[in-house]
Amino acid sequence: MSLEIDIDHAREHFQLTARFSSAPGLTALFGRSGSGKSTLIDIIGGLIRPTRGRVAIDGQVLVDTERGIFVPKHRRRIGYVFQDSRLFPHLSVRHNLLYGRWFVRESAGPSSDLASVVELLGIGSLLDRRPDSLSGGERQRVAIGRALFAHPRLLLMDEPLASLDEARRVEILPYVERLRDEAGVPIVYVSHSVAEVARLATTVVILTDGKVTAVGPVLDILPMADAGDAGGVLDATVARHDEAFQLTVLASAAGELQVPRLAAPVGSPVRTYIRARDVMISLRPPEEISALNVLPGRITAIVPSSNGAQADVRLDCNGTALMARLTAKSVQRLALAPGRPVFAVIKSVSFERS
Amino acid sequence: MTEDEWTAVRLSLLVATTATAASLPLGVAVAWLLARGRFWGKSLLDTLVHLPLIMPPVVTGYLLLLTFGRRTPVGAFLADELGIVFSFRWTGAALACAVMGFPLLVRAVRLSIEAVDSRLESAAGTLGANPPWVFATITLPLSLPGVIAGAILCFAKAMGEFGATITFVSNIPGETQTLPSLIYTLTQVPGGDAGALRLTLISIAISMLALLGSELLARRIGARQVTT
Numbered sequence: 001m002s003l004e005i006d007i008d009h010a011r012e013h014f015q016l017t018a019r020f021s022s023a024p025g026l027t028a029l030f031g032r033s034g035s036g037k038s039t040l041i042d043i044i045g046g047l048i049r050p051t052r053g054r055v056a057i058d059g060q061v062l063v064d065t066e067r068g069i070f071v072p073k074h075r076r077r078i079g080y081v082f083q084d085s086r087l088f089p090h091l092s093v094r095h096n097l098l099y100g101r102w103f104v105r106e107s108a109g110p111s112s113d114l115a116s117v118v119e120l121l122g123i124g125s126l127l128d129r130r131p132d133s134l135s136g137g138e139r140q141r142v143a144i145g146r147a148l149f150a151h152p153r154l155l156l157m158d159e160p161l162a163s164l165d166e167a168r169r170v171e172i173l174p175y176v177e178r179l180r181d182e183a184g185v186p187i188v189y190v191s192h193s194v195a196e197v198a199r200l201a202t203t204v205v206i207l208t209d210g211k212v213t214a215v216g217p218v219l220d221i222l223p224m225a226d227a228g229d230a231g232g233v234l235d236a237t238v239a240r241h242d243e244a245f246q247l248t249v250l251a252s253a254a255g256e257l258q259v260p261r262l263a264a265p266v267g268s269p270v271r272t273y274i275r276a277r278d279v280m281i282s283l284r285p286p287e288e289i290s291a292l293n294v295l296p297g298r299i300t301a302i303v304p305s306s307n308g309a310q311a312d313v314r315l316d317c318n319g320t321a322l323m324a325r326l327t328a329k330s331v332q333r334l335a336l337a338p339g340r341p342v343f344a345v346i347k348s349v350s351f352e353r354s
Numbered sequence: 355m356t357e358d359e360w361t362a363v364r365l366s367l368l369v370a371t372t373a374t375a376a377s378l379p380l381g382v383a384v385a386w387l388l389a390r391g392r393f394w395g396k397s398l399l400d401t402l403v404h405l406p407l408i409m410p411p412v413v414t415g416y417l418l419l420l421t422f423g424r425r426t427p428v429g430a431f432l433a434d435e436l437g438i439v440f441s442f443r444w445t446g447a448a449l450a451c452a453v454m455g456f457p458l459l460v461r462a463v464r465l466s467i468e469a470v471d472s473r474l475e476s477a478a479g480t481l482g483a484n485p486p487w488v489f490a491t492i493t494l495p496l497s498l499p500g501v502i503a504g505a506i507l508c509f510a511k512a513m514g515e516f517g518a519t520i521t522f523v524s525n526i527p528g529e530t531q532t533l534p535s536l537i538y539t540l541t542q543v544p545g546g547d548a549g550a551l552r553l554t555l556i557s558i559a560i561s562m563l564a565l566l567g568s569e570l571l572a573r574r575i576g577a578r579q580v581t582t
Contacts, residue, residue, distance in 0.1 A: 044478075045480055046480075047480075058461045060459070072479070072484075073476070073480050074479045074480070074481075074482050074484045075482075076480075077482070077483075078480065079480065080480040081480075082473070082477060084473070086471075086473055086474055088477075089474075090495050099478070099481050099483075099491075100481035100482050102482075102487075103481065103482030103484075103487070104482065146481065147481070150480075150482050
């Protein structure tokens with residue numbers, strides 16, 4: 001699947017310009033609220049007609065304003081999971097799920113069968129319920145299932161977790177991961193949460209004030225994101241569990257990490273997001289310190305904050321990009337400079353499995 | 355009750371049912387256009403629909419006579435080509451009632467269509483449903499209580515319609531003499547008071563039954579679908 005976007009969209013006091021093409025997997029549209037990411041996803045889904053430009057999937061043109069092409073949304077075969085789920089209140093969960101199936105043409109190939117999608121999303125016990133009796137998390141899972149049943153060639157998800165509390169988010173995230181890895185449907189995922197993007201995305205498109213400011217693989221792009229919660233992404237696998245202390249040991253290229261006990265089995269891949277504010281820098285391997293994680297690395301760059309009081313120190317820990325947010329005073333006291341070997345110190349309790 | 359009175363009651367029920375059934379599909383279509391459509395002349399259509407509500411019924415009846423009378427071009431065409439005659443027939447009474455009830459029907463349906471969350475409609479679109487399907491499977495079921503309310507209003511209006519009917523198709527016993535027309539006739543003759551009173555009570559009973567029925571129906575549908 002390849003999605004090509006080249007559009008300009010003008011609205012009152014707002015101008016959106018986007019040009020990129022995306023790879024298979026999950027593409028995250030990342031940016032603050034008002035950056036234009038929801039408008040962009042609505043343009044892909046056919047809910048908004050752009051003022052100028054072109055949108056194509058696998059070479060099939062969906063929008064081309066110059067040639068006067070605009071494929072209406074019901075003929076795009078693009079699934080859409082809305083922030084507010086939008087389940088049909090007069091239909092049961094089962095009929096919500098099957099709604100899109102009425103319109104799937106045989107030529108579209110075999111559609112996903114009910115049992116496997118229901119199993120993938122864990123919604124078997126909900127089939128005969130009405131949408132108004134579901135919790136927010138259940139509603140979103142049903143909405144994802146409903147979009148899948150329409151046999152989409154692309155799935156759009158507009159902040160599907162934004163309206164949920166933390167516990168419900170943790171409940172849904174694994175399903176989105178399984179969707180990405182098992183269902184084989186490419187996904188465009190809108191989010192303003194670094195944690196979500198770090199965990200889910202293959203490719204990241206960063207939008208700032210209606211413009212695409214960066215596109216690329218998540219590991220390269222996310223550390224550069226101008227986010228309040230800047231940090232680095234670390235890919236690891238579960239090495240073992242330490243039951244006595246309720247810890248999990250992760251193996252990564254940067255070294256071993258001890259984090260609070262995860263539910264994932266040994267050997268499963270885990271992606272963690274390490275916030276810059278949770279990372280300390282030491283010039284020598286620290287001894288007699290409470291923090292359990294010490295990763296050797298080398299400084300690649302030091303980016304001072306706009307007022308000069310703080311600096312983001314970018315590190316290369318054996319190929320993994322991490323970031324530490326320090327005061328300008330610390331940077332001077334330790335005489336930190338690019339190229340200098342240092343140790344990154346991270347408290348285990350600061351990990352959230354992002 | 356006299357034979358004439360029974361005939362008038364039966365005729366009124368026939369006329370009101372026909373008028374409601376005939377204006378329902380068109381009324382829902384116009385209501386949808388007014389609720390969701392964006393086109394040139396929308397406010398003109400809105401005004402046109404509401405005209406029978408604000409004009410004197412006699413004027414509406416006279417305009418119908420001028421348009422659908424046997425000797426007018428439209429009337430002659432309908433009679434010669436399609437075999438439909440309105441003037442001085444019960445069908446004409448039904449037409450007059452349909453026109454008079456139409457604005458009430460459209461208003462009720464339009465309000466309930468406007469209350470349907472259009473985001474649900476666009477969600478149905480992303481699932482592959484084209485606009486007619488979206489209307490049939492999402493908009494119409496969700497606005498059904500309003501459609502029923504509109505139909506009952508139209509029916510009640512048709513049961514009570516007097517001015518336009520008597521102007522357009524006169525007051526012919528057995529053909530166009532509906533319940534209100536007969537009540538009027540009875541009040542004009544000596545000794546007709548008892549009959550007028552009987553018919554008045556029947557008229558009240560029918561209206562109340564219709565209202566009760568619509569309440570029950572709307573409640574059953576409302577219980578099935580609670581909007582979230």
